[in-house]
Amino acid sequence: MKRRDFNKKLILGTSALTFSGFDMATLFNDNELRASDFGESFDWGCAAAAFQTEGAWKIDGKGLSIWDDFTHQKGKVHSGQNAEIACDFYHRYTTDLDLLKGMNFGNFRFSLAWSRLLPDGVGKVNQKGLDYYHRLMDACLERGVTPWVTLYHWDLPLALHEKGGWTNRDMLGWFSEFTDLATRSFGDRVRNWMVLNEPAAFVGHGYGSGYHAPGEKSVKKFIQATHHAVLCQAVGGRVIRANISDPHIGTTFSCSEVTPLQEGRDNKAAKTYDALYNRLFIEPSLGLGYPIEDLAAIKPITKYMKAGDEERMKFDFDFIGIQNYFRIVVKRSLFPPVLWAKEVMPEKRGVETNSMGFEIFPKGIYTMLKKFSSYEGVKKIVVTENGLSLDENMVDGQVNDDRRVQFFKDYLTNTLKAKNEGVPVEGYFVWSLTDNFEWSEGYDPRFGLVFINYKNQERTVKKSGHWWKDFLTK
Numbered sequence: 001m002k003r004r005d006f007n008k009k010l011i012l013g014t015s016a017l018t019f020s021g022f023d024m025a026t027l028f029n030d031n032e033l034r035a036s037d038f039g040e041s042f043d044w045g046c047a048a049a050a051f052q053t054e055g056a057w058k059i060d061g062k063g064l065s066i067w068d069d070f071t072h073q074k075g076k077v078h079s080g081q082n083a084e085i086a087c088d089f090y091h092r093y094t095t096d097l098d099l100l101k102g103m104n105f106g107n108f109r110f111s112l113a114w115s116r117l118l119p120d121g122v123g124k125v126n127q128k129g130l131d132y133y134h135r136l137m138d139a140c141l142e143r144g145v146t147p148w149v150t151l152y153h154w155d156l157p158l159a160l161h162e163k164g165g166w167t168n169r170d171m172l173g174w175f176s177e178f179t180d181l182a183t184r185s186f187g188d189r190v191r192n193w194m195v196l197n198e199p200a201a202f203v204g205h206g207y208g209s210g211y212h213a214p215g216e217k218s219v220k221k222f223i224q225a226t227h228h229a230v231l232c233q234a235v236g237g238r239v240i241r242a243n244i245s246d247p248h249i250g251t252t253f254s255c256s257e258v259t260p261l262q263e264g265r266d267n268k269a270a271k272t273y274d275a276l277y278n279r280l281f282i283e284p285s286l287g288l289g290y291p292i293e294d295l296a297a298i299k300p301i302t303k304y305m306k307a308g309d310e311e312r313m314k315f316d317f318d319f320i321g322i323q324n325y326f327r328i329v330v331k332r333s334l335f336p337p338v339l340w341a342k343e344v345m346p347e348k349r350g351v352e353t354n355s356m357g358f359e360i361f362p363k364g365i366y367t368m369l370k371k372f373s374s375y376e377g378v379k380k381i382v383v384t385e386n387g388l389s390l391d392e393n394m395v396d397g398q399v400n401d402d403r404r405v406q407f408f409k410d411y412l413t414n415t416l417k418a419k420n421e422g423v424p425v426e427g428y429f430v431w432s433l434t435d436n437f438e439w440s441e442g443y444d445p446r447f448g449l450v451f452i453n454y455k456n457q458e459r460t461v462k463k464s465g466h467w468w469k470d471f472l473t474k
Contacts, residue, residue: 033412034474038419043146043427044472045107046100046449047385049153049197051083052436054113056090060128063119065155066165066206067439070213081442087434088457093136095459097143099450100433103465104472107146109384109429110136111153111197114178117185121157122177130185137189148192148429150252151179151236154202154213154439161214166203166225169304175232176239183243191248194321194384195236198254199229199281211440219297219338227304230284234315252321252384253282255372257364261331261344269332269341276339277328278371282320284313286377297338319426321384322372324365324411326358355391356438356445362410369418369425380424386411387431389438389445392462399451399462408464430468434459 035044051067058064071082089096100108114121116129140147152175156165160174183193196202205212208222216222233251240249258274260266275295283291289310292299329349333342346359353359365386372378388407392399412428419425435448443454449465452458 033409033416033471035472036474037416038428041426043107043382043429045105045109045146045148045427045429046103046433047109047429047431048089048111048433048436049150050111050113050116051086051153051155052432052438053087053089053110053434054116055084055086055088057084059090060132061116061119061126062113062129063115063121063126064158065113065115066158066161066213067155068115069158069161070215073215076215077440078442078444081437083437085454085457086437087452089434090132092457094139096434096450097139097145099459099461099465101143101145103449103461103469105430105468106144107148107192107427107429108140108433109148109150109194111150111155112182113155114152115155115157115159117181118157118178119159121160122174125181133186134189137186141189146192147190148194149182149186149190150194150197151182152195152232153197154206156214165214166207166228167216167221169228171228172231172235176235179236179239180243183240187244187247191244191246193240193244193247193249195233195240195249195251196229197252198323199226199233200277201254203229204276220300223298223301224304226280226298227301227309230281230313231309233281233285234313237315237317248318250317250319250321250382250384251285252323253278253372254323254325255368256324257327257361257367259327259329261329266331266341269330272339272341273328273330273343278368282372282375284310285315285317286375287314316377317379319380319382320372320378321382322368323385323431324368324383325354325386327361327364329359354389354445356389356441358389360388360407362407362414364414365411366414366418369415369423370421373418373423373425378424380426382427382429383415383425384427384429385431386428387447389447391444392446392451394451394453394460397460399460401462401464404462404464405467408467 057068071077117126119126137147203225206214207216207225210217237249240247255278258270260270271294275291279291290298290301329344330341331344346353351359372381388404390401432447434450435446435452437443438445449462451460451462
């Protein structure tokens, strides 16, 4: 499956387990990278998201989310697929946590489904939802796995969308109520919190291109949603800090190295894309305001700012999560207007890509670690997502994903290079623990260390999972 040209669309421009079958000597060379190279305190983990894995979409009192609605609309998801069952993590979480622990990971990042806790987004609490996450967190702790919780990973309650969702400034109160409930309920079990997952993605594709839920296509709504998301990442941070003793608070950003196709001629286009993809959400949190000078398209955002908002946007995060998958190469262009820049797609450049058409570019994670660490106020960085999608099948009961093994070696080498040069990167989370529902792309792209047979929900650890098991003992 080829990647969609997102930027042309953007308006602003009980299961069977398998844990054997590979000769570990073939997976690791004693001269290669070792986990110990990163230091004893470095956090290694796997990541997942509620909507992509849990399933159980209408049971035990859960309300509908915008993604429940979106995936049941004709033509929105590849092959008409949906996440009603997904990976059935809701019922099989102990199995998956056993697999995670079996690969020697000590940390698990997951999100809370807002509408499972508050079916209408606010108001009445769903006790069965609270009970589920208590069981999940207890299961982590019983296995010696540290839970890292993401508050918002894209699945806004549908009832709130019907009131305007992220375009409505009331979101600040709604999000505060959700965060307050989550932190008061689980703060005794969880120290590590992330406020938002990739706001540039859920705002850009949700309100700009319409490619993701809720499927809006509007410059105005994109700008409104951007401002309210910026405010909410600070609001969420303040609620966490108020409710939990000694919390470890972060938020996560998707980021990509942006390269001009031709030096000089296309530099301005690259600067515009960098402002849109890499700077738009972190800089306001650091007190730098919006990068309007390099992204004129968002100048109207000032119309939605109220007195005191510049202070409200700021929050002193304990860490910043970066999530890196690909590089973007751009050139100047008369289309789309406002951006005056256009991405040169990977297939036209003849570069190696993943199964979604994204360029595989290991140096990019080094560049982005250096970039984000250069901001005064960024004290610590965690790679909260990094991984490779492949089109895969089991052969003789095994999944030989050698490309993914090499991917991790290359990206970890660049991460270590940045760390050795002084970047305060202190953790790395694989995306993802298992194959899962990849949003509008459905089930075809597989990112997991664990292969899922979606017909019977059987789990099989891939070669890459065995590689990680060995790597984390070195």
